[in-house]
Amino acid sequence: xxxxxxxxxxxxxxxxxxxxxxxxxxxxxxxxxxxxxxxxxxxxxxxxxxxxxxxxxxxxxxxxxxxxxxxxxxxxxxxxxxxxxxxxxxxxxxxxxxxxxxxxxxxxxxxxxxxxxxxxxxxxxxxxxxxxxxxxxxxxxxxxxxxxxxxxxxxxxxxxxxxxxxxxxxxxxxxxxxxxxxxxxxxxxxxxxxxxxxxxx
Amino acid sequence: xxxxxxxxxxxxxxxxxxxxxxxxxxxxxxxxxxxxxxxxxxxxxxxxxxxxxxxxxxxxxxxxxxxxxxxxxxxxxxxxxxxxxxxxxxxxxxxxxxxxxxxxxxxxxxxxxxxxxxxxxxxxxxxxxxxxxxxxxxxxxxxxxxxxxxxxxxxxxxxxxxxxxxxxxxxxxxxxxxxxxxxxxxxxxxxxxxxxxxxxx
Amino acid sequence: xxxxxxxxxxxxxxxxxxxxxxxxxxxxxxxxxxxxxxxxxxxxxxxxxxxxxxxxxxxxxxxxxxxxxxxxxxxxxxxxxxxxxxxxxxxxxxxxxxxxxxxxxxxxxxxxxxxxxxxxxxxxxxxxxxxxxxxxxxxxxxxxxxxxxxxxxxxxxxxxxxxxxxxxxxxxxxxxxxxxxxxxxxxxxxxxxxxxxxxxx
Amino acid sequence: xxxxxxxxxxxxxxxxxxxxxxxxxxxxxxxxxxxxxxxxxxxxxxxxxxxxxxxxxxxxxxxxxxxxxxxxxxxxxxxxxxxxxxxxxxxxxxxxxxxxxxxxxxxxxxxxxxxxxxxxxxxxxxxxxxxxxxxxxxxxxxxxxxxxxxxxxxxxxxxxxxxxxxxxxxxxxxxxxxxxxxxxxxxxxxxxxxxxxxxxx
DNA sequence: GATGAATGAGTGTTCATTCAT
DNA sequence: GATGAATGAACACTCATTCAT
Numbered sequence: 001x002x003x004x005x006x007x008x009x010x011x012x013x014x015x016x017x018x019x020x021x022x023x024x025x026x027x028x029x030x031x032x033x034x035x036x037x038x039x040x041x042x043x044x045x046x047x048x049x050x051x052x053x054x055x056x057x058x059x060x061x062x063x064x065x066x067x068x069x070x071x072x073x074x075x076x077x078x079x080x081x082x083x084x085x086x087x088x089x090x091x092x093x094x095x096x097x098x099x100x101x102x103x104x105x106x107x108x109x110x111x112x113x114x115x116x117x118x119x120x121x122x123x124x125x126x127x128x129x130x131x132x133x134x135x136x137x138x139x140x141x142x143x144x145x146x147x148x149x150x151x152x153x154x155x156x157x158x159x160x161x162x163x164x165x166x167x168x169x170x171x172x173x174x175x176x177x178x179x180x181x182x183x184x185x186x187x188x189x190x191x192x193x194x195x196x197x198x199x200x201x
Numbered sequence: 202x203x204x205x206x207x208x209x210x211x212x213x214x215x216x217x218x219x220x221x222x223x224x225x226x227x228x229x230x231x232x233x234x235x236x237x238x239x240x241x242x243x244x245x246x247x248x249x250x251x252x253x254x255x256x257x258x259x260x261x262x263x264x265x266x267x268x269x270x271x272x273x274x275x276x277x278x279x280x281x282x283x284x285x286x287x288x289x290x291x292x293x294x295x296x297x298x299x300x301x302x303x304x305x306x307x308x309x310x311x312x313x314x315x316x317x318x319x320x321x322x323x324x325x326x327x328x329x330x331x332x333x334x335x336x337x338x339x340x341x342x343x344x345x346x347x348x349x350x351x352x353x354x355x356x357x358x359x360x361x362x363x364x365x366x367x368x369x370x371x372x373x374x375x376x377x378x379x380x381x382x383x384x385x386x387x388x389x390x391x392x393x394x395x396x397x398x399x400x401x402x
Numbered sequence: 403x404x405x406x407x408x409x410x411x412x413x414x415x416x417x418x419x420x421x422x423x424x425x426x427x428x429x430x431x432x433x434x435x436x437x438x439x440x441x442x443x444x445x446x447x448x449x450x451x452x453x454x455x456x457x458x459x460x461x462x463x464x465x466x467x468x469x470x471x472x473x474x475x476x477x478x479x480x481x482x483x484x485x486x487x488x489x490x491x492x493x494x495x496x497x498x499x500x501x502x503x504x505x506x507x508x509x510x511x512x513x514x515x516x517x518x519x520x521x522x523x524x525x526x527x528x529x530x531x532x533x534x535x536x537x538x539x540x541x542x543x544x545x546x547x548x549x550x551x552x553x554x555x556x557x558x559x560x561x562x563x564x565x566x567x568x569x570x571x572x573x574x575x576x577x578x579x580x581x582x583x584x585x586x587x588x589x590x591x592x593x594x595x596x597x598x599x600x601x602x603x
Numbered sequence: 604x605x606x607x608x609x610x611x612x613x614x615x616x617x618x619x620x621x622x623x624x625x626x627x628x629x630x631x632x633x634x635x636x637x638x639x640x641x642x643x644x645x646x647x648x649x650x651x652x653x654x655x656x657x658x659x660x661x662x663x664x665x666x667x668x669x670x671x672x673x674x675x676x677x678x679x680x681x682x683x684x685x686x687x688x689x690x691x692x693x694x695x696x697x698x699x700x701x702x703x704x705x706x707x708x709x710x711x712x713x714x715x716x717x718x719x720x721x722x723x724x725x726x727x728x729x730x731x732x733x734x735x736x737x738x739x740x741x742x743x744x745x746x747x748x749x750x751x752x753x754x755x756x757x758x759x760x761x762x763x764x765x766x767x768x769x770x771x772x773x774x775x776x777x778x779x780x781x782x783x784x785x786x787x788x789x790x791x792x793x794x795x796x797x798x799x800x801x802x803x804x
Numbered sequence: 805g806a807t808g809a810a811t812g813a814g815t816g817t818t819c820a821t822t823c824a825t
Numbered sequence: 826g827a828t829g830a831a832t833g834a835a836c837a838c839t840c841a842t843t844c845a846t
Binding site: 433434435508509513514516517518520522532559564566570575579 | 719722729736757760774776
């Protein structure tokens with residue numbers, strides 16, 4: 001019994017190791033330039049064995065997206081402990097800025113994956129990427145709503161759009177300062193909200 | 202004499218056809234999923250012949266980025282004919298929105314190319330993509346400056362960042378309405394500027 | 403004691419399940435397209451466990467051939483209960499025709515396996531397939547001999563050859579009617595025998 | 604001009620070399636055990652180059668079947684020069700027997716390919732193999748018809764079925780004498796036809 | 805004796821790039 | 826300068842077989 005549990009645990013751990021490696025390498029190299037061998041090497045797993053856990057490369061991509069979704073959930077779960085919705089949003093922006101070095105180097109994991117996958121004729125794992133981004137938007141909208149800002153969905157769209165834009169620019173220009181500058185602006189924007197009918201962006 | 206001119210002209214045309222095809226196909230399929238054979242086919246040029254005009258695939262990618270730069274220049278040149286800088290910026294935003302269907306399908310050409318290229322270890326054609334984006338920012342900054350808005354560079358960053366963000370979201374969610382909504386917001390934002398020292402977006 | 407007998411019995415049952423599954427799947431898919439995993443799945447046995455019963459895939463193939471030999475023996479044993487040799491042969495032909503749908507879909511199990519295995523450089527399991535076919539020929543020859551037909555071996559060869567030919571054609575043309583037509587002809591041929599020295603086919 | 608013709612000719616020759624090699628190797632090793640590398644080696648062509656001429660392995664299989672069809676056409680075209688249909692059929696049988704060594708080693712190319720391909724779920728190149736076999740049957744039927752034998756189609760079926768059966772048995776038993784014996788019987792059978800209402804097989 | 809997991813050699817296929825004419 | 830063909834180094838994926846427990 002202990003044995004089988006151990007083994008099951010080990011297998012689950014390996015799966016997680018592979019998923020984590022996939023998430024990392026796919027973020028760093030993009031989908032098409034990433035080879036299964038590369039992910040396997042990174043995870044310390046022989047190539048052939050990868051296929052015991054994931055039947056195709058696309059499945060690994062999906063798993064990586066799932067990993068990013070889980071990390072997003074962890075992040076928002078942490079933020080949810082803050083009492084004020086506005087503070088949660090502030091903290092979210094600060095989290096984004098704190099990742100500026102990675103973002104400048106590799107872009108936002110979700111954004112860059114979505115951009116690459118979105119061009120496929122069959123939009124297979126692309127929809128998954130979109131769903132995770134929408135999850136972020138939904139969470140943000142919930143905060144705006146709790147905070148009683150009018151048109152919370154529009155504000156969520158603006159916020160997430162701004163995040164994707166600043167991440168892309170930071171990446172394209174290889175300049176983490178973009179994140180700092182735009183992050184600061186977003187914080188000011190948050191502060192300005194509800195101060196009146198509000199000029200949004 | 203006439204002959205050699207003809208030939209030179211023909212060659213230049215072929216080069217242009219290849220560049221245009223590269224710009225289109227790379228936008229639609231992304232860099233890694235695009236094959237030289239595909240570009241050649243699209244341009245009506247035999248594969249082997251491509252190498253007479255471009256030594257490597259990367260050079261074709263660079264040429265495609267050059268094509269996008271040229272189109273950007275044409276666009277801004279057209280906008281420059283408008284007398285008021287604010288109207289130029291408004292027209293720019295309207296141009297973005299008018300491309301919403303293509304953007305929802307394939308993303309912003311510059312943004313998606315930059316995202317894909319930016320991950321390469323040797324940032325070879327990535328820098329080119331960044332340069333074109335910066336060119337757009339510079340033009341925008343010039344408008345804000347001409348309009349006498351304080352901190353024109355920050356405003357340009359915000360504007361272009363917003364464009365990249367809304368393009369990415371429209372693409373990721375396959376929803377052109379994102380472009381319409383955020384475009385309208387940007388126009389309101391423009392209108393609100395100079396109404397005072399202004400909390401920007 | 404009971405335990406060990408049970409276990410021995412269970413093991414024997416598993417072996418039989420595997421052999422039966424192998425016979426079926428190898429018939430339906432051919433040797434090379436059949437995977438051990440597929441046989442194991444069909445038999446309800448974990449893959450790793452197969453190797454406890456069969457050291458190699460080839461051994462499973464041999465076991466499948468043994469299964470077909472056993473079925474052949476059962477068939478002829480049943481036919482042997484008929485008093486007249488000619489009736490036994492008639493019944494054999496009728497048995498062949500009754501299998502026409504399966505044969506049109508997958509060919510004769512022995513014939514198709516022999517055809518596929520016969521090309522191997524080392525004729526390892528090929529000889530086994532040939533031996534089973536010869537067993538059928540021997541039984542047929544025995545009937546012709548008991549029936550006192552001259553040159554029973556030649557007649558057996560003709561009969562079995564006709565069976566293999568009609569099976570292959572029915573399979574190649576995916577037409578079970580081939581079995582019906584040629585089966586009827588074989589029956590007429592049987593009836594014509596002993597009507598004299600006889601022009602055979 | 605000469606150049607381009609030369610090149611076109613060379614390319615066609617290479618294609619033919621590949622097709623011939625494929626026909627040979629597929630006959631000797633079967634479809635599944637044959638690797639593209641093996642065919643390429645046999646044809647003296649680098650592996651990658653094979654794909655310039657054939658997009659998939661299946662296409663090569665089809666080409667090999669086409670090769671066998673062409674050889675069949677050549678054979679029957681030669682036989683058609685004989686004035687009497689019965690002599691054409693006799694010569695056909697003699698041709699079969701003369702191939703007995705190859706047949707005993709590798710089986711009938713069409714028959715074994717049809718047997719292997721016929722099991723595929725998607726009957727892709729299987730239909731092609733069946734079509735070539737039917738072509739042989741059609742030719743044989745035409746001879747019986749010209750010879751004014753009643754029910755020429757049934758006789759053609761019997762003849763070709765006999766050929767496939769004897770080939771399979773010769774192969775399964777690795778005994779070319781099967782071809783000799785059954786070939787002689789077929790000749791006697793031919794002679795017996797029209798000598799009366801005829802006992803067929 | 806049973807079993808999920810591991811392993812690695814191969815297989816078809818793609819594609820940027822080069823070559824010969 | 827043009828072009829069909831050649832080349833070879835990947836790559837994703839499969840599978841018989843072995844291993845550890």
